[in-house]
Amino acid sequence: MANFVLRSAEPKDVSDILRLIKELAKFEEMEEKVMLTEKDLLEDGFGDHPFYHCLVAEVPKDQSTEGFSVIGFAMYYFTYDPWIGKLLYLEDFYVMQEFRGFGIGSQILKVLSEISVKTRCSSMHFIVAENNKQSIEFYKRRGAADLSSEEGWRLFEIQKKDLVKMTAK
């Protein structure tokens, strides 16, 4: 199997991107938390200033399930470390269940690594849920280090309601 192609996402891909985001969220039992719309994805990814970039994995129509040819994606953007400069941040990474085990995930990671090196990023960062043993092994096999373990970093968030509270003071 798996004749597949990896390419940069285009505006026409936003409905597939949203579908795959929802599928991944459903897998994490969080589907109702996805508030983003195709319109947001279009404005935010394909406007003057893209806030994210996507790679999509596509298979020929005759191999696809339910008519979908886009069967995997990676969403990433660039961040900045004040000690070493540009980093590539891998935000979302998903291949549909029935297309796993064919090297699509590995290939996506390979292309992302090339993008990182080409854009002179010093490293790639991403978060993984601590109970997602499979993913942790997938990344560790390829040399990833758990910075939460090694350096004790904890990820924090201030949500909108509290940001609004701070603006009022």
Added chain:
Amino acid sequence: MEYKLRKAEPKDVSDILRLVKELAKYEEMESQVTLTEKDLLEDGFGETPFYHCVIAETPGENSSDEPNVVGFAMYYFTYDPWVGKQLYLEEFYVMDKCRGLGIGSGILRHLSDLAMKTRCTGMMFVVAENNEPSVQFYKRRGAEDLSQEEGWRLFRFDKDSLVKMATPAEE
């Protein structure tokens, strides 16, 4: 103390680097700062800025003196696939001698305004788990520890691993 907050300009890169190094020194990691003023200039003030900075300055000793840059926050925009744009607070530091005067709170308020104006749904940042004062500073303002609540762990592929994974260059 009177202080002013403003957007960083190209002329500020040497102060930004100085403060980055001061904060790194405080974490006993000063030797890990390999960034130069030239990098900061290209990366922050070129066609596509990879970061933004807010600068805090206090007046000089005499009215004719240049103001002193005493604090900064470095941030950029990230993207949450569920809710969209986020403001990511990367670095946040006020010089020791200027602490306790509301400068930090002022910077955080400024960033909150900015997040709202740019239609971000939240602000994210990492804190070292043993940095109690900072953890409390943020929790007092409503911050949640997602590492604790949602079990996220931060991972990294360093350059060596990336090069190993990337396609080898043609010989």
